[in-house]
Amino acid sequence: MSIEEQMMQAIVAGRQDAYARAVHQYGRLIAAYAYRLLGNQAEAEDVAQETFLKLWTQAARWDPARGNVSAWLHRIAHNLCVDNLRKRSALAIDADLDSVIDTGAAAADLGLAAQRQHERLQQLIGGLPERQRSALILVHYQGLSNQQAADVLDVSVDALESLLARARRALKSQMSVEDK
Amino acid sequence: MLSRDRLISLIDAYGGDLQRWPAAERELAKQCLDNYPELLAELKNAQALDSWLSDSQTPAFAGLEARLLAQPLPPRRAGILERVGHWLMADTSAGATQWWRPAALACIPLMLGLYVGLQLNMDNDTNTWLTTDEELYWMALGEIAEETP
Structure with missing residues (x-):
C-alpha cells in the first residue's frame, strides 16, 4: 500500500494527524488553484477550507485507481470554484472581472512594473472562458499530467488538448497585441 | 514515430517546456523534433509564452494552514458495513479478538x-x-x- 493510501485510510479511520498531513501537503496548492481560477484570495481560502472539509467527510470515496489524492482534491476544488463562478454569474458581476480579481495580495512584494505585468496577466487569464482557464491552470501552474487534468475537467485528453491550445492561442494573440 | 502534425499539436497544447508534455510521448517527441528543424521556432515562441505565464504569482496564503487545521471537523460517521465490520472484529481490552462474534x-x-x-x-x-x-x-x-x- 502506498503512503498516500495509508494517509487516506487513516483519515477514513478519523485520525486527525493524517488530516493535518494532507493539509500540510496540499493546502497551499489547492488554494493557489482556486485563486488562479477565481482571482480572489478570500474566496480561494474559502474554497480550500471547504475542499478539506470534504476530504475529511468523504475520504472513503477516494479511489486510487482513478487518480492520486492531488488530482482528487483538485477535482473537488474545481467543482466548488465552478459553483462560485455560477453564483457570481447569477449576480451578474462576472462580466466585470476587474471588480473581482484581487491581485493586491500576490503583487504586494513585486516592483511597480512587475506588479502591472502581474495584474495584466491575471486579467487576461481571468478573461479566458472557464474551461480553457481551468485547463491552462491545471497543466501549466498546478503541474497535473494531461490525464489527471482531463479527469478533473471530466473530458477526454483530446478535448483537454483542444482547450489548452485555444487558451494559449488567445493569450498569445493578446501578448502580441501588447508587444506592438 | 510522431508525425509533424502531432508535434505541432503538442506544442500548441502544452507549450515549449517538454516536462509538461505527456510522459508517454516526451522521449519520442524529443527525438522527432530533430527531424523538423522548422518546428524549433514554434517551440521558442511557445517558450516565450510559458515564460510570460510564469510571471503570474499567487499569494503566500499565510495563516491558511492554521485556518484549515482549526476548522471544526464533524465526527466521522462510519457506514453500516464499516460499523458491522468493527463490531465483528472488535478487540477486547485484553487485546484478544472476540471470535464468538x-x-x-x-x-x-x-x-x-x-x-x-x-x-x-x-x-x-x-x-x-x-x-x-x-x-x-x-x-x-x-x-x-x-x-x-
Whole structure:
C-alpha cells in the first residue's frame, strides 16, 4: 500500500494527524488553484477550507485507481470554484472581472512594473472562458499530467488538448497585441 | 514515430517546456523534433509564452494552514458495513479478538436455513398429505381413484 493510501485510510479511520498531513501537503496548492481560477484570495481560502472539509467527510470515496489524492482534491476544488463562478454569474458581476480579481495580495512584494505585468496577466487569464482557464491552470501552474487534468475537467485528453491550445492561442494573440 | 502534425499539436497544447508534455510521448517527441528543424521556432515562441505565464504569482496564503487545521471537523460517521465490520472484529481490552462474534454471525444463515426447512416440512405435512379419514372421504366422492396395481 502506498503512503498516500495509508494517509487516506487513516483519515477514513478519523485520525486527525493524517488530516493535518494532507493539509500540510496540499493546502497551499489547492488554494493557489482556486485563486488562479477565481482571482480572489478570500474566496480561494474559502474554497480550500471547504475542499478539506470534504476530504475529511468523504475520504472513503477516494479511489486510487482513478487518480492520486492531488488530482482528487483538485477535482473537488474545481467543482466548488465552478459553483462560485455560477453564483457570481447569477449576480451578474462576472462580466466585470476587474471588480473581482484581487491581485493586491500576490503583487504586494513585486516592483511597480512587475506588479502591472502581474495584474495584466491575471486579467487576461481571468478573461479566458472557464474551461480553457481551468485547463491552462491545471497543466501549466498546478503541474497535473494531461490525464489527471482531463479527469478533473471530466473530458477526454483530446478535448483537454483542444482547450489548452485555444487558451494559449488567445493569450498569445493578446501578448502580441501588447508587444506592438 | 510522431508525425509533424502531432508535434505541432503538442506544442500548441502544452507549450515549449517538454516536462509538461505527456510522459508517454516526451522521449519520442524529443527525438522527432530533430527531424523538423522548422518546428524549433514554434517551440521558442511557445517558450516565450510559458515564460510570460510564469510571471503570474499567487499569494503566500499565510495563516491558511492554521485556518484549515482549526476548522471544526464533524465526527466521522462510519457506514453500516464499516460499523458491522468493527463490531465483528472488535478487540477486547485484553487485546484478544472476540471470535464468538463472527461465529455467531456465521450461525445466522444456518439457523435461518433450518427454520425455513422445518417450515416447508410442516407445510408438506399439513397441506399435501391427507389423513386416512380425508382419503376415504375423497375416495367416496370419486375424486381420488384407487390405485390399481
